[in-house]
Amino acid sequence: MSNSIGFIGLGIMGGPMSVNLAAAGYDVAGYDVHRPALAQLTAAGGRACDRIADAVADADVVITMLPDSPQVEEVVLGEDGVLDNAKPGTLLIDMSTIRPETSRRVAALGSTRCLRVLDAPVSGGQQGAIDGTLSIMAGGEEKDFHAASGIFEVLGKTVVHVGPHGAGQTVKAANQLVVGGIYALVAEAIVLLEASGVDAGAGLEVLAGGLAGSRILELKRKSMVAREFQPGFRIDLHHKDMGIVLAAAREAEVALPVGALTAQLIGAARAQGDGGLDHSGLLRVVERLSGRG
Template sequence: MTKIGFIGLGVMGTPMAAHLAAAGHEVGGYDTHADARAKLESAGGRAATGVADAVAEADVVITMLPNHPQVEAVVLGPGGVLESAKPGTLLADMSTIRPETSIALAERAAAREIRVLDAPVSGGQAGAEQAALSIMVGGEAADFAAALPVFEVVGKTIAHVGPHGAGQVVKAANQLVVGGVYGLVAEAIVLLEASGVDAATGLDVLAGGLAGSRILDLKRKSMVARDFRPGFRIDLHHKDMGIALAAARQADVALPLTGLVAQLVAAGRAMGHGSLDHSALLKVVEELSGRAAATEAEAWT
């Protein structure tokens, strides 16, 4: 049994913390929302009164937060992880943030004898609920080995991909591919429907051939139905595309398709779709094609 401090009990953090508690770990979790803390308690964890309370006695601290400002506040701020955790604590930041932030946090933490891994995840809410996340980890190999038993509770594909910041670079690559595939599936649906072809049948064929993908496997039915209840919001994917473009600039490489996908995601936000699932890129493509129309499947919004 490991004592785990878990900061950030959102749509992914809550099921992840619950899996860790169910596996027998002693989990003290904190979130600014009281209902999130209550959910952790009902799953067998302990609702902490704050960050310091969650991490003070922890062997492992996990942060699962929206973006780098929240991570910096929780880790570096007053009563934060670096100030409150004991020397030797292993901090696994499973948020998706800028690689340079992960590197800077590791450098700051080393002075306090706190070990750091950047360990962003892929799989969305469904992956978190099913304990089937992909976890890409940057940091020291020995720290990765120490954290692996914890990662194995919440993930299925887990890899040490390089030094500090490398996990975030791999996550940026993941997000640019995911965004690109969503955009292409959206275009396929618009083309099929505008041509009088049943999109559901057409996508079934595509899913069984070389065009097949996890996105087609998991999302083609909901996209055709225009069911955009969020598993991963456009707002968050917009943030991630910014990280990918910044990483490309840092590496001095050209990613032209990534730039186009980033603009499609930005257009989705500008159209007011930021709270929808990123599969709602279909709405953007429909608008560009003059085929936008409300459906009963969207009425929940």
């Protein structure tokens, strides 16, 4: 695999990911609609581009990290987008979190232009992107997954090929289902502990060391107790992701009762004006329901 990468979408996640690739020696050309986002990449030795075409025309690999399905469709499938400008044989790796059916459509249309396509959403949040310790769940052809292994090794710690096109997005939906549910339960635990006169910090420390332990308790218990909700992953985005979860459940014809309730709690947080907070801010909804907000 050559070292030429076009990277589109340099936000909270894409920015540090592109920087890590540049630091690893890849020739990274970046594009983002928000011009200030390019500064981080250029400071790391990457190149800023004014158009999608400039970022992808000479790239052997194109990575997209965008907010939702409409943005992926516009950037990849739209006029003067990736499909119109990438050379045949380019490997397109979409690392956004979008609907599985969108990933399958991108892969199908990409093949008509002789592009190889992977859907490879990530988990680990902003800190994981900065540290290069993301979990990466990839869907697509196994040979294309292996071709991308050097790039994935820079970006992530846990990298797994989970199945055909769209499978990566289904696994990511399951990830967001579990993460949202754990946040809701940790929030309820904090409210219960505090309302009972127990030190929530001490209580969660014990929980984190037992069977109830989780990555969320490890990383977020102190900030949640302190009500510090600086976004690493915004409630607005988790709300979008829960929509993907419920749509996937409908397509698979399965019932996700706890997931549906979690989606409603996250939707309530957004409706109450907390969409810009970290998803651990779900605590605020649980507090309000108990009259403690």
